[in-house]
Amino acid sequence: MAALYNSSLFSLVFLLLIATAVAEIRSTQIRSDSRSTIPFDEFGYTHFGRLNLTVTDISFSNPKSGPEPVLSELGFFLVTREAWQHVLEQLQDGDIRCTLQSDLVKRVFTFDQLQPSARQFTTSFSISDANQFTLVFANCMPNLVISMNVHSVMYNFNPRSGQLDFLSAGKTALPVIYYLFFVVYVLMGAFWVFALYKKRLSVYGIHFFMLAVVILKALNLLCEAEDKSYIKKTGTAHGWDVLFYIFSFLKGITLFTLIVLIGTGWSFLKPYLQDKEKKVLMIVIPLQVVANLAQVVIDETGPFGENSYTWKQVFLLVDIVCCCAVLFPIVWSIKNLREAAKTDGKAAVNLMKLTLFRQYYVIVICYIYFTRVVVYALETITSYRYQWTSVVAAEAATLAFYAFTGYNFRPKAHNPYFAIDDEEEEAASEALKLEDEFEL
Numbered sequence: 553m554a555a556l557y558n559s560s561l562f563s564l565v566f567l568l569l570i571a572t573a574v575a576e577i578r579s580t581q582i583r584s585d586s587r588s589t590i591p592f593d594e595f596g597y598t599h600f601g602r603l604n605l606t607v608t609d610i611s612f613s614n615p616k617s618g619p620e621p622v623l624s625e626l627g628f629f630l631v632t633r634e635a636w637q638h639v640l641e642q643l644q645d646g647d648i649r650c651t652l653q654s655d656l657v658k659r660v661f662t663f664d665q666l667q668p669s670a671r672q673f674t675t676s677f678s679i680s681d682a683n684q685f686t687l688v689f690a691n692c693m694p695n696l697v698i699s700m701n702v703h704s705v706m707y708n709f710n711p712r713s714g715q716l717d718f719l720s721a722g723k724t725a726l727p728v729i730y731y732l733f734f735v736v737y738v739l740m741g742a743f744w745v746f747a748l749y750k751k752r753l754s755v756y757g758i759h760f761f762m763l764a765v766v767i768l769k770a771l772n773l774l775c776e777a778e779d780k781s782y783i784k785k786t787g788t789a790h791g792w793d794v795l796f797y798i799f800s801f802l803k804g805i806t807l808f809t810l811i812v813l814i815g816t817g818w819s820f821l822k823p824y825l826q827d828k829e830k831k832v833l834m835i836v837i838p839l840q841v842v843a844n845l846a847q848v849v850i851d852e853t854g855p856f857g858e859n860s861y862t863w864k865q866v867f868l869l870v871d872i873v874c875c876c877a878v879l880f881p882i883v884w885s886i887k888n889l890r891e892a893a894k895t896d897g898k899a900a901v902n903l904m905k906l907t908l909f910r911q912y913y914v915i916v917i918c919y920i921y922f923t924r925v926v927v928y929a930l931e932t933i934t935s936y937r938y939q940w941t942s943v944v945a946a947e948a949a950t951l952a953f954y955a956f957t958g959y960n961f962r963p964k965a966h967n968p969y970f971a972i973d974d975e976e977e978e979a980a981s982e983a984l985k986l987e988d989e990f991e992l
Contacts, residue, residue: 577703577704577705577718577787577788578592578593578703578704579701579702579703579704580592580701580702580703580704581701581702582689582698582699582700582701582702583699584697584698584699585691585697585698585699586691586695586696586697586698587691588651588690588691588692589651589688589689589690589691590688590689590691591686591687591688592686592687592688592689592702592704593686593687593704593706594684594685594686594687594720595684595685595687595706595720596683596684596720596721596722596723596936596937596939597679597681597682597683597684597685597706597708597721598682598708598709598721599680599681599682600680600708600709600710600711601678601679601680601682601706601707601708601709602676602677602678602679602706602707602708602709603630603660603676603677603679603687603704603705603706604674604675604676604677604704604705604706605628605660605661605674605675605676605677605687605702605703605704605705606672606673606674606702606703606704607628607661607672607673607674607700607701607702607703608671608672608700608701608703609671609672609699609700609701610663610666610670610671610672610673610698610699610700611671611698611699611700612626612696612697612698612699613696613697614693614695614696614697615695615697616695621693621696622692622693623662623663623664623666624652624662624663624664625650625652625662625690625691625692625693626662626663626690626691626692626693626696626698627652627659627660627661627662627663627689627690628659628660628661628662628687628688628689628690629651629652629657629658629659629660629687629688629690630657630658630660630677630679630685630686630687630688631651631656631657631658631685631686631688632683632684632685632686633684633686635656635657636686638656639651639654639656639657642654642656649692650690650692651688651690651692652690652692658677658679658685660675660677660687661673661675661677682721683936684720684721684722684936687704687706689702705718705787706718707787708721708724715785716785717784718783718784718785718786718787719780719783719784720936720939721936721937722934722935722936722937722938722939722940723780723939723940723943724784724940725940726777726780726784726940726943727777727778727780727781727784729940729943729944729947730773730774730776730777730780731773731774731777733773733947733951734770734773734774734777736951737766737769737770737773737951737954738770740766740951740954740955740958741763741766741767741770744762744763744766744958745763747962747963748760748763748963751962751963751964752963754963754964755963756963757818758810758813758814758818758961759961759962759963761806761809761810761813762810762957762958762961764806765803765806765807765810765954766954766958768799768802768803768806769803769807769950769954771799771803772796772799772800772802772803773947775792775795775796775798775799776796776800778792778795779792779793779795779796793851797844797847797848800844800847801840801841801844804840804843804844805837805840805841808836808837808840808874808878809833809836809837810957811878811916812829812832812833812836812877812878812881814882814912814957814961815878815879815880815881815882815884815885815909815912816829816881816884816885817885828884829881829884832877832878832880832881835873835877836874836877836878839870839873839874839877840870840874842866842870843867843870843871843874846863846864846866846867846870847867849863850863850864850867871924872924875920875924878916879913879916879917882909882912882913882916883913885909886906886909886910886913889905889906889909890906908960911960912957912960915953915956915957916953919949919950919953922945922949923946923949923950926945927942927945927946927949930942930945
């Protein structure tokens with residue numbers, strides 16, 4: 553029952569954690585672990601896939617002085633997500649007592665193949681079935697504690713070019729995708745600089761901050777493109793992952809700060825922040841630090857690392873809190889504009905601003921929902937061959953959000969106070985009277 557419980561627990565984690573499937577050359581240390589199944593990494597194979605596995609410093613013991621371990625019930629295997637559900641059913645029905653006995657898994661190496669007194673081995677395993685497999689270690693001996701160092705290398709061979717591809721089959725196009733989006737953001741940044749120069753008499757501090765956000769996003773995409781490119785060719789990032797994490801951290805903080813500043817109307821509506829608006833920033837920025845730290849841990853330890861599930865929950869919780877927090881300044885600005893429209897006699901101007909802020913509020917909600925919910929659903933339901941589509945969807949949504957923000961809050965030379973006649977003012981006043989109170 554303990555083995556079945558641990559297998560079921562692994563199944564839950566297996567389904568909840570969406571693997572990055574980048575499959576860098578990974579080294580993992582296992583210390584005094586008694587789990588019946590220990591997942592390591594997930595990779596999308598083509599018909600020319602290969603797994604190189606090296607395990608050293610193998611040792612195991614039974615603290616309860618049980619029987620001698622049956623080495624054939626200890627070993628590594630590959631399994632797909634679909635097959636794993638059927639393996640659990642076989643265990644539950646009693647058809648098998650060890651996952652290594654199932655005909656639905658691909659046995660890579662069992663410990664009965666070890667040389668006498670050997671504490672290490674190296675093996676290579678070819679995969680001809682195109683599918684997404686997870687490398688798992690099975691320990692079917694109750695109470696047996698095992699320690700070892702595991703070094704796994706997963707890759708696909710391209711028979712046309714004769715090169716190795718260390719990116720999962722569904723993500724081999726990522727370097728090109730990130731490069732293309734990098735070029736788009738460079739062009740967007742250049743266009744924004746031109747717009748700032750052309751309307752330089754109407755430029756506020758927020759417009760320069762928007763330029764900084766675009767530049768950081770472009771640099772983030774460049775580093776991610778190089779990161780994936782090096783992993784694709786060599787299996788390691790060669791330091792580009794560090795730069796990616798740095799710019800990802802800066803991009804995340806500046807983007808959420810920008811949304812808060814635009815929501816407060818800072819710079820173009822008022823030159824200061826209220827205390828409650830400063831408190832929102834004091835909440836969002838530290839939470840972004842925590843979110844980025846969680847993302848680094850998840851990426852570096854792999855989808856099935858020791859604490860990956862916990863860090864995944866931390867990341868989701870912090871991200872949701874940040875997304876909710878940035879909405880409050882927009883709502884406060886909308887309410888302030890409604891109140892101002894009743895007292896300052898400039899109903900038409902306030903109605904224009906009110907409409908803009910309402911649109912921005914809706915767009916922010918749509919952006920958050922799409923990038924957090926729709927993209928996650930797309931990752932879950934899409935075949936491993938098309939995992940790149942979720943990346944394209946997320947980046948396209950982000951690009952559209954940046955474009956909307958830049959267009960609607962761009963520098964404007966005309967003064968709307970002098971462009972409205974009495975009839976428009978009266979119509980705006982009536983429209984404000986008919987509108988219901990805006991609530992979050």
